[in-house]
Amino acid sequence: MIDNRLMRGNPLNIDLDKITWKRVLDVEDRALRRIVVGLGGKLEGGVIRETGFDIAVASEVMAILALTTSLQDMRERFGRTVIGYTNDKKPVTAEQIGAAGAMAVLMKDALRPNLLQTLENTPALVHAGPFANIAHGNSSILADLIGIKCGDYLFTESGFGADIGAEKFFNIKCRYSGLRPDAAVLVVTTRALKAHSGHYRIIAGKPLPKELLESNLPDIEAGASNMIKQIENIKLHGITPVVAINAFNGDHREEYELIQRIAVEAGALGAAVTHHHGKGGAGAIELGEMVEDAAKESNKFDFLYDEKQPIKTKIETIARKIYGAAAVSYTPQAETQIRDYEASGFGQLPMCMAKTHLSLSHDPELKGAPSGFTLPIRELRLSAGAGFVTALCGDIRTMPGFSEHPAAEAIELDEDGNVVGLF
Amino acid sequence: MIDNRLMRGNPLNIDLDKITWKRVLDVEDRALRRIVVGLGGKLEGGVIRETGFDIAVASEVMAILALTTSLQDMRERFGRTVIGYTNDKKPVTAEQIGAAGAMAVLMKDALRPNLLQTLENTPALVHAGPFANIAHGNSSILADLIGIKCGDYLFTESGFGADIGAEKFFNIKCRYSGLRPDAAVLVVTTRALKAHSGHYRIIAGKPLPKELLESNLPDIEAGASNMIKQIENIKLHGITPVVAINAFNGDHREEYELIQRIAVEAGALGAAVTHHHGKGGAGAIELGEMVEDAAKESNKFDFLYDEKQPIKTKIETIARKIYGAAAVSYTPQAETQIRDYEASGFGQLPMCMAKTHLSLSHDPELKGAPSGFTLPIRELRLSAGAGFVTALCGDIRTMPGFSEHPAAEAIELDEDGNVVGLF
């Protein structure tokens, strides 16, 4: 609808260089990151311009679905989304281009959470899927509101990496839902903590290195610096953390014990080895009891920052307190955007950090709990409808690309028509 | 997966200029017709090249879904689809780039026809949706096979425009299904026949001109030339046609009578006025009885052309016999493609004409039964997996664009959260 307006004489006087809204596809497609559309003249292609695609989960539409509290609220948020700027630098909204109504109609049925159940018939609500590395990383407020009303306890996931998923849960989702958590579960594995020692080379799509599966207490100790920092981060928000050590076959008991000792020393109420993957509910009873205890602790939940602060103050608070950065740097583009957003009245929104989940820093190679680094802010993006400003850290990209051998190459039907090769 | 191969050193030596496979989206998007992808260098975007999007219904994947007869056959057809050519001019298939298995898995569940029912509980199978103007325009063979097995009569739709929908039903779908029709129903309306007089200006999205709704026997007579040609076209395939006059409120009886007279004179077994929209099955009893009679006639069904003929012979047979063209012209691009396809062994496939449905010719302005025109073939496209060669006539495009005021501008939620503005 934006390009159609441009072709029809551009009545809103939209600046072609300042259209921030991209198309999305729910496919990884590197070639669509930066494209030129509209070739061939007006009749063939409309108006030529540079743009690109993001992956669907990074769309503001997904964020709005996850943060809204009603159909009416969702409709209004779509109307407030800023799709670009006029040649005299005023924001242009989806309302102004006549798209917000149709967006709401398209998303009307998506607004209803999906009710599933576990093998033991515990209800599970599955709703909305923004990735924590490139989006705000939390399931929907609506599903949480329904779940809380219907059960004794609601567990909600804030994936992946507590430094990104949980931080945004506390500072974005709780701000909009008005809900406050009673306790936090931090999930760890022996292999992930050993990997955080920095002594192993793990490649996506390849088997784990054999040494990683052997018992190695010094590496657990080295990598536990990451867990300690994550515990500290949760406590910074006034919440009591419990550690769940997700057990795998072949794990070593002495590693469990070391992790438990370190976790409690760092301030966790406890650390339970959990076997729910193999044993169902029975495998998580110890964890459940610890969470019950944690939820009884006095709750001093608070936000990490005041959303009324300047954008740079908010970014720097997160960077220093949560990530352990020494400083923050900004590209000239980011500097301009911060200035523009604050001038247009969008400076008082919470921040949504887009950052790798493979490190507390922006650099996937920095393992454990790095410090002394400078966090580079490359670009900002306004999600006026969702209600946050995204800051892209380092090389993080909002459209992933295929690896050398994408999973699709292995996916096949066997002779009986069954699907093989998915995992 | 094509672009990922290019980025990884292009091991199949694919000619970047000769990649025929496009991305598709199920949205009208003029700006995506001709694009440059992959800007920004290898790490950012892979390999830069020119390409474009088609609308999903024009995809060979849709055609394969509609023409396949089993999961195994669909898998094989995906494997045979040609996505482009090597630098030494050999075809490259989806099999070779490792995509065919994943395509089959994605489409596995789509292969099952949807069983719906009418208000009177007659079963109705809804399956596959290629548009007749830009694709082969028929619902799936699989649904037909199921329907035939379960009922006394199977009605299958071949929309829109019998010169495109029915022609492809006879010569593409029947060739692959091995089924032969017993009779044909040609649907007309008084307003459509009057419009075919060429005396009215009808604009999509605007109300019909008031004069079109008044009784006008001379215009019926003039426009009926189109019906006469469509009856002739059906009989050319050895099938007995019945005309269904789809009744609208405010129609004029004398117009019905004129149409009935002309239809029978032109060779239809009969012409029944039908009221099924208003009265359900009871409104179509007369038509049903006519169809029963037509199906009892001796059936001399035959294809219009032998698929082993040269491409130009097949195109010219359709153009002259079905459309009434005096000649066919080819752009230099089309000439080269015909030569290349025949040299690569793809010359012996049936033809799929991509042509406007607003005229028997390629030109939407030529109403009735035009003759003496030259049909311009702009471009050909090979669908080796679906099993046909598409010929694009005149200006027909495989990615539509929005009109000045797209429907989305009117779509909205009302105060109670109901959808309004869809029609």
Add this chain to the structure above:
Amino acid sequence: MIDNRLMRGNPLNIDLDKITWKRVLDVEDRALRRIVVGLGGKLEGGVIRETGFDIAVASEVMAILALTTSLQDMRERFGRTVIGYTNDKKPVTAEQIGAAGAMAVLMKDALRPNLLQTLENTPALVHAGPFANIAHGNSSILADLIGIKCGDYLFTESGFGADIGAEKFFNIKCRYSGLRPDAAVLVVTTRALKAHSGHYRIIAGKPLPKELLESNLPDIEAGASNMIKQIENIKLHGITPVVAINAFNGDHREEYELIQRIAVEAGALGAAVTHHHGKGGAGAIELGEMVEDAAKESNKFDFLYDEKQPIKTKIETIARKIYGAAAVSYTPQAETQIRDYEASGFGQLPMCMAKTHLSLSHDPELKGAPSGFTLPIRELRLSAGAGFVTALCGDIRTMPGFSEHPAAEAIELDEDGNVVGLF
């Protein structure tokens, strides 16, 4: 200056798709034929659009230099050049974008013809260089006016291919100069006429086939159809032609005699074998005397067509009478341009045909004097300042490309610093 205007808010409301003025370079550069400029946003690149480069000789600036008669006239012509159209379809001139003054200043010194001399001290004026295949193919009017004033006879070249060079001399250059020729010299060689038999395969940059250098009267006879048509074409303009057979070492006397006989039968006043390349003026005395005689003949010079005729009439007159075409076809783009030019008042200009010099037709493979072919008009271009409309025939391109091994690869300095490899 066009792109700068676009970047500065486009005050003239220029339609980005309808900018007809291209940049030029005096280098063959295929990659610049179709480009996208202005990437990177306004500050970096201004406004993104599709455009391309032509080779300098195809520029309207070159045509104006060759057709002008004074500095003042040149300045005015620059002002009249149309660089594109507004969004409401009005022409935009170089005057309107403020470029015409600077163009005139840049070309001020170029306006003076270069006076050289032959080895025998005959003065020779060298001035302007539009190629006849892609431009109007004649040296400057100003040099001719000076030459005529200073000598007894002025010879002016109209290269290459009399069907293009001479036709434009008669119908464009003479129309603007007001001068009328007294006689015409048609230059032929034995090898070129044999080549026009169509029995030889000649490749640019490779040695001539050995057989072409042997005596072959049947091939001369076959290829002479081309010479006969060129003689006829000159006589169509009311001028008496003389044929100059440009002698090469190793030519065969019997071939000369056959050519002479055919030329005279076809209506040439005579046909002289010339040796000026080897012997200077002495080698061309016979030719000179024939030209003297021809110039004394009664002169009925007239234009081939009235410039006030519709564009298609003018094109078809040239195509049928000069090239021997049976018909002319137009792409949809050409049809639109003809309609637009005539609507804007540019329909009454002489035509400048852009066509291969390797055939009387548009197809380099059609040798001799082909007939029965359809001349395809791909595109038109307006040169409102130069005062003609160019029609691009078939595949002719206004930016050449390098061959597989461009001459530059062989060009080198030898050990003494001399240039080698130029020829």
Add this chain to the structure above:
Amino acid sequence: MIDNRLMRGNPLNIDLDKITWKRVLDVEDRALRRIVVGLGGKLEGGVIRETGFDIAVASEVMAILALTTSLQDMRERFGRTVIGYTNDKKPVTAEQIGAAGAMAVLMKDALRPNLLQTLENTPALVHAGPFANIAHGNSSILADLIGIKCGDYLFTESGFGADIGAEKFFNIKCRYSGLRPDAAVLVVTTRALKAHSGHYRIIAGKPLPKELLESNLPDIEAGASNMIKQIENIKLHGITPVVAINAFNGDHREEYELIQRIAVEAGALGAAVTHHHGKGGAGAIELGEMVEDAAKESNKFDFLYDEKQPIKTKIETIARKIYGAAAVSYTPQAETQIRDYEASGFGQLPMCMAKTHLSLSHDPELKGAPSGFTLPIRELRLSAGAGFVTALCGDIRTMPGFSEHPAAEAIELDEDGNVVGLF
């Protein structure tokens, strides 16, 4: 020739993303900074890729012309120029693509310096024109060698901004010529020094602010910090500086005196007010005598840095010692290039800083002698034939763009055909 190779199967296996050689034009043309060439497929445009144009003076060809010492040396340097890299990261030279010979032939005549003379018949050699902000900023070594041989003193210009022109004279040109200067003249004006106070807003193409022309000793004093730093920079290279105060009508004597006092205090041998613009040689006698004295001083000329040092060491030496920077930052692209150049053996070349001439820093707004700033290095470019590595500082661009009203708009012919509006 690069694009032709790509089109012909790319036999050298050149990485399309890593072609560093750009086309040049001697015109300011913003729209050509970033372009996509080669659209339309192989036959139309060859191979599509992203590239751009630089202005001719920024070309390595210009640098080679200015730094070469003979035809043979120039030919070899052209052969060594690196035009890009193979897919396996090896440099590709102009020699390898067969272009170096033709480049040398094209430049053969350009190699001869132009001998002009002043109004008083002093010989003046004018040869080569690289701009100091985007190139190495010095006239040719060959002209200097000729001049030195023919006269008592040779003055050679190193424009604009002694921090860029003179620094590159000392460290690039002297390194390749083997010549060493005897003295240095630093040219200042009262208005430029006042402008360096930072109290005035000067806009290119607009008249100077009136206040700038009034006497203002405090502003002279403030802005003289720039002169003091330039004097220091010259002395850092072991050379004695003399200051020439270039007199303008309306200058104020007390300002001259203040400048003279500050210059001598800062270490200049003297500071002479010069009137050569108005009075010719007589107006520069005092300056001449000072230069004679300076040339007699003991000469301790030395380079600022050892070219064998790492690239970053060289850049940081220039940044800190000459510009007054506190630190240097590098974009990720620059980091990669430094690593690649050093790995390919190009790390041991002198540096050519591309930097604004409007400040000692990279930021045109920082006047006087700024300190404490971080110099941002955006990108490096290798000139392997010229023999240096260029470092682009901040926003400096190698293709300028037109201002809102380019000079061309005012350039015109008057009624008598004279050029007006050039200045």
